Every structure is written in C-alpha cells, then in structure tokens.
Amino acid sequence: MAPVATDSSAQADGRVGKRIENYTGFWQKDLNKEGKADTDNRVENYTDVINGYYDGATGLYEFGWAASFHFSRFYKGEGFYASLARHEHYLSAQMKLKPGMRVLDVGCGVGGPAREIARFSDVNIVGVNNNDFQVGRARKYTKRAGLEKQVSFVVGDFMKLSEQFGENSFDAVYAIEATVHAPSWEGVYSEIKKVLKPGGVFGVYEWCMTDSWDPSNPEHRELAHAIEIGNGIPVMRPLKKAREALLNVGFEIEHEEDLAERPDEVPWYYPLEGDIFKAQTAWDLLTVWRMSRSGRFVTHHGLWFIEKLGFVPKGTWEVGETLKIAGDALVDGGQKKLFTPMYLVICRKPEEEK
Numbered sequence: 001m002a003p004v005a006t007d008s009s010a011q012a013d014g015r016v017g018k019r020i021e022n023y024t025g026f027w028q029k030d031l032n033k034e035g036k037a038d039t040d041n042r043v044e045n046y047t048d049v050i051n052g053y054y055d056g057a058t059g060l061y062e063f064g065w066a067a068s069f070h071f072s073r074f075y076k077g078e079g080f081y082a083s084l085a086r087h088e089h090y091l092s093a094q095m096k097l098k099p100g101m102r103v104l105d106v107g108c109g110v111g112g113p114a115r116e117i118a119r120f121s122d123v124n125i126v127g128v129n130n131n132d133f134q135v136g137r138a139r140k141y142t143k144r145a146g147l148e149k150q151v152s153f154v155v156g157d158f159m160k161l162s163e164q165f166g167e168n169s170f171d172a173v174y175a176i177e178a179t180v181h182a183p184s185w186e187g188v189y190s191e192i193k194k195v196l197k198p199g200g201v202f203g204v205y206e207w208c209m210t211d212s213w214d215p216s217n218p219e220h221r222e223l224a225h226a227i228e229i230g231n232g233i234p235v236m237r238p239l240k241k242a243r244e245a246l247l248n249v250g251f252e253i254e255h256e257e258d259l260a261e262r263p264d265e266v267p268w269y270y271p272l273e274g275d276i277f278k279a280q281t282a283w284d285l286l287t288v289w290r291m292s293r294s295g296r297f298v299t300h301h302g303l304w305f306i307e308k309l310g311f312v313p314k315g316t317w318e319v320g321e322t323l324k325i326a327g328d329a330l331v332d333g334g335q336k337k338l339f340t341p342m343y344l345v346i347c348r349k350p351e352e353e354k
C-alpha cells in the first residue's frame with residue numbers, strides 16, 4: 001500500500017482530501033447554530049457533505065462490514081453475508097425482476113447489491129453513484145467477478161437521473177438505503193419515475209424515523225441528529241413523508257412494509273451492538289468484534305496511526321469517529337423502534353399518466 005497524498009487535491013482514486021477534512025468541520029459549524037440545526041445549509045450542500053463522508057467512510061465500511069453497505073434481517077444461526085444477500089434477493093423477488101430486464105441501481109455503493117441481484121435475477125444493471133471513489137471500486141470488483149458485461153457503473157447525481165439517462169429508459173429501478181441522502185424525497189423519487197418505462201417497477205429500502213418518532217421530543221431530535229451526523233445525511237425524515245412523497249410524484253404503491261417490525265429473534269442491528277456472544281456463526285465473530293469496545297479501541301488507534309503515516313487521507317480518522325456515533329445511534333433507534341433502515345416499498349409507474 002503506497003501512502004496517499006494528504007493535501008487538498010483530488011487523488012487518483014477519486015477521493016478528495018479537502019472534502020474528507022471538511023466533513024467534521026461542517027457538522028461542528030452546524031452544531032454551533034445555538035441548538036438550531038441548519039438543515040437548509042446541509043440540504044443545499046448535500047453533494048459535498050455526502051461525498052466528504054463517503055470518501056472517508058468507504059474503506060472503513062469495506063473493512064468493518066462488507067461490499068454491500070446496508071442492513072438486513074437475520075434468521076437465527078444465519079451468517080452475516082448470507083443475510084445481506086437474502087435481503088437483496090428479497091427485494092428483487094418482491095419487484096418480480098425477470099431475466100434480461102434493464103435495471104437501475106440508485107446510489108449503488110461499491111456494487112455489492114448490483115452484482116448479487118444481477119446473478120440472482122439474470123438482469124442487466126447500471127449502478128449510479130455520485131462518489132467517484134466508490135464507482136472506481138465497484139468497477140474493479142465487478143471485473144474481478146467477471147460480470148462487467150452484465151453490470152456497469154456511472155458517476156451521476158440521483159437528483160438528475162433524467163438528464164443523464166433520458167426518460168422511460170429502465171424496466172425497473174431499485175434503491176437500497178441510499179435515497180435518504182437526497183435533499184428531498186419528492187426530488188429523487190420524481191427523477192426515478194421519469195427514467196422508468198410506463199408500467200415499470202420501483203423497489204426501495206428506505207431509512208426513516210418511524211411513526212413513533214416525535215420531533216417535538218428533544219431526545220428524539222437528538223437521536224435523529226446523531227444518525228444524520230454519523231451517516232452523512234442532510235436530514236432524517238419520518239416514514240409517512242416517504243409514503244407521501246411516492247404518492248405525490250405519481251407512483252402507485254403495491255406493497256409497503258417496515259421489515260424492522262417483523263418479530264425477528266435476532267434484530268437487524270445486532271452486528272452493531274458489538275456483543276461477540278451474539279455472533280450467529282464463528283466466521284461472524286470478527287465482524288461483531290470490530291464493533292465491540294476492544295474492537296473500536298484497536299480501530300481508533302490503528303486508523304489514527306495509519307493516517308499519520310499517510311496511508312489514508314487526512315480526515316479519515318475523524319470520519320471514523322463519527323461512524324461510532326452512527327453505530328450507537330442506530331442501535332438506540334432500532335431498540336426503541338424510532339428508526340428503521342428497511343421500510344420496503346414496491347411501487348409502479350402507471351401505464352398511462354392521469
């Protein structure tokens with residue numbers, strides 16, 4: 001591993017040092033607004049906020065989690081990777097994806113779900129992502145998997161999909177835990193609807209505050225803020241707003257369910273709890289350990305050290321610190337049922353616009 005440049009210039013791999021460094025500073029300024037969150041500023045600057053976060057966090061996600069940057073449900077005894085794949089299969093089955101369909105993956109990360117869904121459903125997938133670094137990694141892993149004819153990736157903003165792809169160009173679109181980063185749900189959902197062919201299906205796992213979340217309760221507000229800062233999210237919104245936005249832009253909802261409400265014995269957030277006794281397989285001990293007190297201690301000091309040596313861009317350590325805030329807030333939100341990362345909606349673009 002060669003040391004990376006730590007100045008503010010863009011790096012060959014697509015990361016931008018200045019963006020990563022600015023991420024924590026951005027939130028510090030945000031917090032200084034005398035207790036009033038400056039969500040307008042975050043929404044206006046969503047590209048920089050999110051890219052700063054993912055430039056810093058991508059390597060940490062891949063190290064601590066997997067190439068699929070999302071949560072999943074668990075059967076008792078189910079391995080971590082099997083559960084991630086099952087969550088992806090479930091979405092494609094609910095969407096009834098058929099071989100040969102042209103499918104768009106909105107906010108595709110490093111392409112873990114796209115590769116899995118392409119194999120599972122025999123569809124052709126284009127992944128779009130506004131983070132150059134992740135797109136580079138997605139292409140590399142896809143080539144390694146021999147799937148480059150079936151799965152491709154482009155850099156692009158999901159708020160401008162119709163400009164990039166043209167209207168009526170996909171049979172199906174899905175988004176896994178990505179559209180929460182949008183400055184507005186109406187904005188991103190209406191772009192998704194435009195690029196879908198009439199009669200096309202859109203499936204989404206959305207991150208939301210649940211209907212039990214009360215924005216007038218300071219503790220609930222604090223929880224939402226910790227999720228925002230820890231995950232590069234402009235503003236956390238309640239589930240009913242996602243439903244409203246889908247309907248407002250003209251989708252017909254065929255199925256909706258908060259999968260976190262299923263009575264699972266092993267909750268979706270268990271890998272973040274850091275309790276190695278809860279690991280479902282011996283192989284998963286390492287994943288769970290990384291989130292434990294000792295695992296965090298090692299990562300905290302190890303990351304600081306490799307940043308000082310110049311092996312990761314400056315600011316990565318600080319982004320790593322915000323990931324800990326995220327982990328704790330997500331577990332808290334999950335346990336209290338105030339937050340869900342898996343509000344599943346399957347909806348359709350009408351054959352004829354009314």
Ligand SMILES: C[S@@+](CC[C@H](N)C(=O)[O-])C[C@H]1O[C@@H](n2cnc3c(N)ncnc32)[C@H](O)[C@@H]1O
Nearest residue numbers: 068069070107108109129130157158176178181
């Ligand atoms: C939590 S990750 C999920 C990634 C992927 N869906 C997965 O499950 O592995 C959110 C993704 O949304 C992407 N994203 C955020 N804002 C975006 C935007 N405006 N346009 C395109 N992609 C965006 C991020 O770069 C990141 O890849």
